[in-house]
Amino acid sequence: MASSHFQHLTQWEVVVCKECRYAVWPRQVVGHLTNRQHRMPRKQAVGISDEIEQWHGIAQFSGEFKIPKYVEEAVEGLPVYTDGVKCELDEGQCAYVCRNMDVIKEHWRKMHGHSVGQKRGGSGMLKKEDIDRQILQNCRQVRCQRFFVQKEHSQYFEVRSREERREGSVRQSEEEDIWSQAWGQASQRYDRIRSDDTIRPGETDEVNPWLRRTGWIPYLEGCDRKDILRCLKEPTVDEEIAEGENEANDNERVAAAIWEATGELASASQDVVSRSGVMLRFEAIRTEAHQNVYRPLEPYQNRDEIRRQGRYWQQIVTFFVRTRRAHSWKSPPYKFNRRQDRAFERMMVVARSTVKEADESSDTESDSTDTDSEAEREEGKTVMTEMQQACLSFCIELLNQTIHNREYDMALVCGLAALGVNPSGRGFRGADTYPSILSAVIKVAHFMIVQQAERLTQPTADECNEFSAGRSPCEFEDSGYESEGTQIDRGEGRRKIGKSSFEWVRKMMDGFMVRGCGSPMQWMLDLRGYGMKIDFNTTSAGHVNWRDGD
Ligand SMILES: [Zn+2]
Ligand SMILES: [Zn+2]
Numbered sequence: 226m227a228s229s230h231f232q233h234l235t236q237w238e239v240v241v242c243k244e245c246r247y248a249v250w251p252r253q254v255v256g257h258l259t260n261r262q263h264r265m266p267r268k269q270a271v272g273i274s275d276e277i278e279q280w281h282g283i284a285q286f287s288g289e290f291k292i293p294k295y296v297e298e299a300v301e302g303l304p305v306y307t308d309g310v311k312c313e314l315d316e317g318q319c320a321y322v323c324r325n326m327d328v329i330k331e332h333w334r335k336m337h338g339h340s341v342g343q344k345r346g347g348s349g350m351l352k353k354e355d356i357d358r359q360i361l362q363n364c365r366q367v368r369c370q371r372f373f374v375q376k377e378h379s380q381y382f383e384v385r386s387r388e389e390r391r392e393g394s395v396r397q398s399e400e401e402d403i404w405s406q407a408w409g410q411a412s413q414r415y416d417r418i419r420s421d422d423t424i425r426p427g428e429t430d431e432v433n434p435w436l437r438r439t440g441w442i443p444y445l446e447g448c449d450r451k452d453i454l455r456c457l458k459e460p461t462v463d464e465e466i467a468e469g470e471n472e473a474n475d476n477e478r479v480a481a482a483i484w485e486a487t488g489e490l491a492s493a494s495q496d497v498v499s500r501s502g503v504m505l506r507f508e509a510i511r512t513e514a515h516q517n518v519y520r521p522l523e524p525y526q527n528r529d530e531i532r533r534q535g536r537y538w539q540q541i542v543t544f545f546v547r548t549r550r551a552h553s554w555k556s557p558p559y560k561f562n563r564r565q566d567r568a569f570e571r572m573m574v575v576a577r578s579t580v581k582e583a584d585e586s587s588d589t590e591s592d593s594t595d596t597d598s599e600a601e602r603e604e605g606k607t608v609m610t611e612m613q614q615a616c617l618s619f620c621i622e623l624l625n626q627t628i629h630n631r632e633y634d635m636a637l638v639c640g641l642a643a644l645g646v647n648p649s650g651r652g653f654r655g656a657d658t659y660p661s662i663l664s665a666v667i668k669v670a671h672f673m674i675v676q677q678a679e680r681l682t683q684p685t686a687d688e689c690n691e692f693s694a695g696r697s698p699c700e701f702e703d704s705g706y707e708s709e710g711t712q713i714d715r716g717e718g719r720r721k722i723g724k725s726s727f728e729w730v731r732k733m734m735d736g737f738m739v740r741g742c743g744s745p746m747q748w749m750l751d752l753r754g755y756g757m758k759i760d761f762n763t764t765s766a767g768h769v770n771w772r773d774g775d
Contacts, residue, residue, distance in 0.1 A: 227276035230258070232302045238284040239372060240277060241302040248303075248372040251283055261489065287377045294320040295383040300370055309369030311383055313362075314339065322369045322381040324461045327473030329364055335471070339363075379464035424448050435656045438755055441645045444633050445557050452554040453646045456547045457540040460484050468584050475580075480546050482576045482583070486612040487542045487620070491535025492528075493609060494617075494672035497679050499524045501726075508730050509675050512750055514739050522671050534665040538620060541640040541666070545569065545619075559639035568622040572615040579612045614680065621677050624670055625736070628743040637745035641666070660756035663749050670746065674738060678729035694725065 231240040231249070239248040242257060249257045254277055257263065258270035265273075277283070284290040299305045310329050312321040314337045321336070323329050333339040368384040424445045436442055445453070460481040466474045498506065506521035525531055548556040549569065561569060609617070623637040632638045644662060645653050654662070724732065737744040740751070 227273045227280075230273060231277060233280055233283070234300065234302060235282055237290075237300065237372070238282050239290065240280070240283060241372075243302070246302060246304050247374045248378075250287070250373075251277055251285055290372075290378060292372065292378055292380050293382050295385055296370070297385050299368070299384045299386065300372075303370045303372065305384055306369050306381070307366075309367040309381055309383065311365045311367045311369075312337075313365050320383065322367060322383050323463050324369070324381065325463070325473070325477060326360070328463050328466070328471065328477070330360075331466075331471040331473050333363065374464070376464050381463075424450065435756065435759060436653060439642070439645060439653070439659075439752065440632065441642050441653055444639070444642050445646070448555050448557055450646050450651075452556070453643050454648055456544055456556070457643060457646075458543075459539070460543065468581070476550060478580045479573065479576045480543055482579045482612060483546055483572065483616060484539050484543055486576075486579075486610065487539045487616045488532065488535050490609070490613045490616050490620070490676070491538055491669050491672065492531045493613060494669070494676035495524045495528065495531045497676045498522055498672050499528075501675055501679075505675070505727050505730055508727065508734060509671050511734050511739055514735060514741055516739075522675070524672075525668075531669075535669055537644060537662055537666050538669050540644060541623070541637070542616065542619065544640045544643050545636070546573075549573075557639055557643065559636045560634070561636050562622075562626060564625065565619070565622045565636055568615075568619040572619045575612050575615040579610075609676075609680065617673060617677060617680065620670075620673055621733075624673075624738070624745055625733075626744060627737065632748055635745050635748070638748050641745075641749070656756040656760040660753045660760065663753040663756070667746070667749055667753070670738070674730060674733050675726075678726045678733065681729050682723055682726045696725065 230243055231254070232243055233240050234248075237248075240251065240254075241248050245257075245262060251274070254274040255267065255270045258265040258273060259267055263270075306324060308324050309322045310324060310326060312319040312329060312332060314333065319336070321329070321332055323332065368387070369381040370384055371379055371381045373379045424442060424447065460477045462477045462481050463471075463474050468475060468478070498509070501509075503521050506523070507518055510518055510520070510522040525534065548559075623640070626635050626637070628635060633642070641663075645659060647654050736742065738746045740747050
């Protein structure tokens with residue numbers, strides 16, 4: 226039983242979760258199996274934990290476990306990352322590995338007293354190209370792994386063998402592969418690639434109707450593709466570095482909290498949709514103000530698909546998080562409106578305090594948060610965390626905008642342009658691939674509308690749970706109910722203040738989710754339609770690869 230969930234790495238004296246592919250301390254097995262990822266009933270988790278206790282040769286405490294400086298062969302059961310960056314200072318004796326250039330710069334400053342960008346002698350700044358060359362000389366791209374993902378012992382270490390993807394070795398996620406390719410190219414043919422990667426007008430054939438329609442080239446002019454791809458990357462945190470010690474790493478921690486919450490938000494929103502009535506779901510799928518729809522909004526057929534499809538929203542939100550803070554690269558320009566700005570700031574405040582809390586609670590290593598949510602789960606409802614709510618508000622505000630003059634005045638359209646950069650080489654995503662990304666963004670946006678409506682009505686629903694939530698559209702003064710006392714009256718009066726979930730969905734749909742609003746959603750719907758049309762026309766008649774419309 227336990228062995229179907231955990232693998233015992235006898236050489237390293239740790240157990241690795243087979244699904245999550247990272248090591249878990251024996252005393253945290255129960256907490257791990259009852260977390261959001263596994264959602265196992267506590268009783269069963271305790272059974273597995275008891276079984277693992279019988280296994281011999283497992284380090285019980287962090288003090289009994291030591292991270293290797295490097296390994297020759299990849300450790301079985303752990304993912305291999307190809308985007309590791311190893312410090313090469315001290316004649317290559319330093320074994321430090323991380324996966325983030327900002328983190329290694331901070332490492333150099335702290336551990337080697339070496340500040341990037343200064344000429345020898347300390348004064349005078351170098352040109353950007355020289356700085357980049359210096360960086361590339363002082364580090365090396367490596368494959369790496371780590372045992373634990375949090376706190377102690379989450380330090381990465383180098384995997385020395387170079388063989389790629391033998392049988393049984395780990396399939397990297399698309400982004401990681403691509404990222405490491407970009408990195409490898411950068412270090413080999415640096416100068417040339419550097420100049421080639423800057424987006425300029427005229428470099429790609431502007432006559433391409435798809436690119437002309439998207440407006441990506443003029444919008445992203447002067448930006449470096451690699452910078453944009455890096456900006457969309459899933460945040461990686463070096464847990465070994467304590468909070469407050471390294472600003473770049475702290476920033477990544479905040480970004481990681483937001484990334485994670487946005488992912489959870491997408492799947493929580495899908496859950497709400499699956500519990501919603503069919504009339505509401507018909508309302509929530511409209512793309513026109515007056516439209517007969519024949520299929521209601523549905524969750525993904527394979528519910529886990531949301532993790533992949535929700536990723537684009539994670540990337541969009543992360544794009545704003547990373548471009549909003551101080552950075553040294555040229556980022557695409559955009560502006561928030563007042564509501565977006567407020568929602569964004571709020572999200573950042575909550576994220577910072579979430580990171581702080583997580584830090585404090587993980588010091589005591591309690592699993593209390595897992596037990597709270599168990600009761601909620603039984604009801605089939607999960608209460609959103611403050612962090613998820615803040616992400617939801619920000620996403621909704623991104624959608625809640627109408628055009629002034631140009632599309633790129635709308636922040637979400639700018640974020641979507643970043644997703645247009647092709648991660649696997651030169652240029653941009655074409656009409657063959659981008660519409661399916663838009664489909665995912667659109668569908669998850671619909672999920673979030675339903676979630677937002679549900680959130681807005683929450684307090685009223687709780688207050689009046691003794692009455693049915695469906696209310697009477699007409700209230701007749703002469704009803705005989707008055708004799709029953711004032712209680713009902715007050716109840717009705719209170720309910721009158723709040724809209725129902727259905728009404729909120731309708732209001733939001735009409736406000737900024739259907740064609741004719743001049744909203745980011747209209748941009749997405751129209752661009753998707755256009756992309757599908759030209760892709761259809763350029764695909765040979767026998768090879769129609771029309772994607773599912775949702
Ligand atoms: Zn797991
Ligand atoms: Zn070092």
